[in-house]
Amino acid sequence: MAKIKKISADSAYTKRFFYPQESAVEKPFNWKQMARLLNYLKPYMKTLVPLAMAVMLINMIVRLTVPILIGDYVVDRAIADRNTTLLMYLIIGIAVLYLANYIANRYRIKIVNTLGQKTIYDLREELFSHVQRLSHNFFDNRSAGSILVRILNDVNSLQELFTNGIINLLMDMMMLIGIVAILFFLSPQLALAVLVILPVMFYISTKLRRNIRRSWQDVRLQKSRLNSHLNESIQGVRITQSFIQEEENTQYFNGVNANNFEKERLAMKKSAYFGPFVELSNAIGTVILIAYGSHLIINETISVGIFVSFAFYLGMFWEPISRLGQIYNQLLVAMASSERIFEFLDEQPNVDEKDDALPFNDMTGHITFDHVRFSYDDERIALHDISLDIKPGTTVALVGHTGSGKSTIANLISRFYDPTNGRVLIDGQDLRDMKVQSLRSHISVVLQDTFIFSGSIMENIRFGRPEATDEEVMDSAKIVGAHEFIMRLANGYETEVEERGNILSAGERQLLSFARALLANPKILILDEATASIDTEAEMKIQEALKKLLKGRTAIMIAHRLSTIREADNIIVLEHGEILEQGNHNQLIEHEGEYYQLVKSQFEMLDEL
Known part of the structure; x- marks a missing residue:
């Protein structure tokens, strides 16, 4: 029998799993x-x-x-x-x-x-x-x-x-x-x-x-x-x-x-x-x-x-x-x-909705960051005085090293957090004055680590819009290039994908998340490292699908793989929560700044391969 390892109050286990919220406190009845x-x-x-x-x-x-x-x-x-x-x-x-x-x-x-x-x-x-x-x-x-x-x-x-x-x-x-x-x-x-x-x-x-x-x-x-x-x-x-x-x-x-x-x-x-x-x-x-x-x-x-x-x-x-x-x-x-x-x-959301909050009736997708500062805690500042103006229907790419603030900007747009200082506005409306559900109904998010629920392929895609018909689900899958691999599965769209989509490859799960986002028909689309798990062949299909997916929508793309953002209307380079430079691909290459160095380093890595 294996010897039992004792778990002390200051053990690594306790540090991993013991939270202040979980402590036993002596209280009267x-x-x-x-x-x-x-x-x-x-x-x-x-x-x-x-x-x-x-x-x-x-x-x-x-x-x-x-x-x-x-x-x-x-x-x-x-x-x-x-x-x-x-x-x-x-x-x-x-x-x-x-x-x-x-x-x-x-x-x-x-x-x-x-x-x-x-x-x-x-x-x-x-x-x-x-x-x-x-x-x-x-x-x-x-x-x-x-x-x-x-x-x-x-x-x-x-x-x-x-x-x-x-x-x-x-x-x-x-x-x-x-x-x-x-x-x-x-x-x-x-x-x-x-x-x-x-x-x-x-x-x-x-x-x-x-x-x-x-x-x-x-x-x-x-x-x-x-x-x-x-x-x-x-x-x-x-x-x-x-x-x-x-x-x-x-x-x-x-x-x-x-x-x-x-x-x-x-x-x-x-x-x-x-x-x-x-x-x-x-x-x-x-x-x-x-x-x-x-x-x-x-x-x-x-x-x-x-x-x-x-x-x-x-x-x-x-x-x-x-x-x-x-x-x-x-x-x-x-x-x-x-x-x-x-x-x-008794825990209240940090993102509090006002009693007189207003709905977004007809969102265009005009995003404004007005001197936004954000910190997850008092010591860790994620964004320093960020000001952005993202026009409706444009595609903006956020690039930078890990921890530069890219995902934080995306989280603020979806109002998963509120800025510590400054304002985030959509169509000129401060998000703190708007209904959260109304805001998020106009936004779709595709993450690198996409989550697939237990159930069928059809149910997972329809999660983005439960009232969608089967035909609409299939059309979304066809646009993003997921229809072919779905039809190769044993039961097609009715195939049970098991917990977290274990029967699918990482790339296939990502394609389903694209179809789910498209079906929701959002005004704003956030792609957070969304193509990171897709191979080169699949990426070419995705690039074609993205042209249709992004048409008429405001898109925020976060990517380490810079080849996926070359066509972006504006590329914003972040470092330690600050904007270093911004412009389109050609402008930033000519400037030979941080973006130029990032692109150069990636191509050098490819040459070495």
Whole structure:
């Protein structure tokens, strides 16, 4: 067996997967947060919740009534007086009550399960919908695995609370109140005697709360780390195998898994303290009942029937007490999970849309950068006082070394980020004054690392415009030169491409992304290294397709392969977030500046090949 690598707080793993947002924090029980969680029951307050409460009351009434019937009527009256007729009626009556309790309990389980599932469905839908609308910087600071934990595991952790916990909590609390009231009604002396252990039990259980709560927070945190590592390992499995790091990665996973196991074991261990303590309290109460109850019977202070009723109620009393301990554990898990869920729900997009934002009704694609400065953080400035004027229908190429600010300009046009200073305008309108959805409906983006969804070729192209007909999809594919390879596939446009389009080559995936962008019929087209994954033969087809694709559209092309931008109307050379020079290909070559050097170096590399 491979030796497990321990994961310490300052290990490389922790630095890769531990985010400030994921830290466990010691906090008191948050009643406002609990109220917010219960708010998800509101849509069902007129339907499922009243039904659940009704059947719960039937359960409670039957359970509280039967011990009185057994003690007072069966023992003290029917049996004491040897009244067989009364005994028979009582037996039938108790049987009918238990049957009603069975039916009510069956419906209660069905109703609360439906209630729980619907509530979890609503919560997960809201969380996913909210996360999809968050700004790019949210995803820049978190791994995909940690986000998946929130949407899947953390929401699932609330299922038991909504399914059984809340209704059981109400029922058990009402049961306890009812039992205590009946016990004091039957015999105050005996009630005080058997319940004397409660203050001690309350004190000890209170001491456990903080420790148990912190343990469950640690469990949620460790699960997030586990999922983050697992997600990255699966996504990067080809790199892992290429560098023969399977054993190393397995040891890392074993270490993370061992940490997860240990955190969960400790949390379960601490949570399990409550059950045995309740059993001990039950045992002490039973001993007191037998000893003191027998004394009261001998002195004729209480009857045998009251003693029997007490025995029933005492057994029933510790059952909800024990369940309350389990429910409290559910509440702790729910609090740990809901804190993380609400943290995401409270996250607001950095790209905020004004209440009076306007739509783009008829965009022409005139883009203006007015003294734009942008930084991803206080230390890393991506753009320095950039001013640009991109006319409608023109093609502008952005070139420069990695980190020069090319993709940042493209991201600002799509308003994935807002400028730190200055303005970005389209058709003279500041993007911060416009509706985000309206803006992006006029823009198509083609990336170097294009994303292909699971599904058919047809569905992937149609993703750009869901209402498009099959003929329109095929026409887009034909224009960009994708139709030929699609028809060579087993099922043509209905071929399932699997996750991330694994059955396609990088060039084929890129051609599909071109078809997707064209089908959306955008006014502005952004090509971010879009031809980098296409071979020379495919590039020639793309160049022809681009002429049709770019016609009548404002295009922003980002490319290291300079041969793809020779025909651009304007080429802007960037360096460290500043514009070094701009002009068309011939002008920049004549100038013999930075662009000239870039072109020269690429041709020299080709000559060497």
